[in-house]
Amino acid sequence: MSRPIAPSSEVLDSVSRQSIKRFLLTLTLFILWAQVPSSYSAAHALSLMAACAAGIDAAIALLAREPFLNASLNRWDVAIAFLGVYYGAQIVA
Numbered sequence: 001m002s003r004p005i006a007p008s009s010e011v012l013d014s015v016s017r018q019s020i021k022r023f024l025l026t027l028t029l030f031i032l033w034a035q036v037p038s039s040y041s042a043a044h045a046l047s048l049m050a051a052c053a054a055g056i057d058a059a060i061a062l063l064a065r066e067p068f069l070n071a072s073l074n075r076w077d078v079a080i081a082f083l084g085v086y087y088g089a090q091i092v093a
Contacts, residue, residue: 016073023078026053027085047089054082 012020030053034045061068061075068076 013072019073019075019078023081027082041093043089043093047086047093050082050085050089054079054086057082 027050030046030049033049034042038045040048057075057079061079064075066074066076070076
């Protein structure tokens with residue numbers, strides 16, 4: 001007998017959900033901010049902001065002594081996700 005698929009609230013713990021919400025909110029604000037007319041293209045501005053966010057999240061994770069490989073998502077995972085956004089924006093720019 002197959003086991004039913006659990007809803008997403010049972011799969012992720014509260015720390016992981018908070019990390020995902022923080023990443024998505026920050027990414028949304030960065031995308032909106034990158035659309036403001038400036039001397040940079042939107043993709044270049046997004047890549048710069050994502051690189052800064054990755055560095056800040058990594059620094060906070062170091063100061064908070066969060067484990068790098070943890071069962072739940074934390075600031076290290078958010079930093080790695082922002083590095084992915086950075087490299088993706090670099091490809092587009």
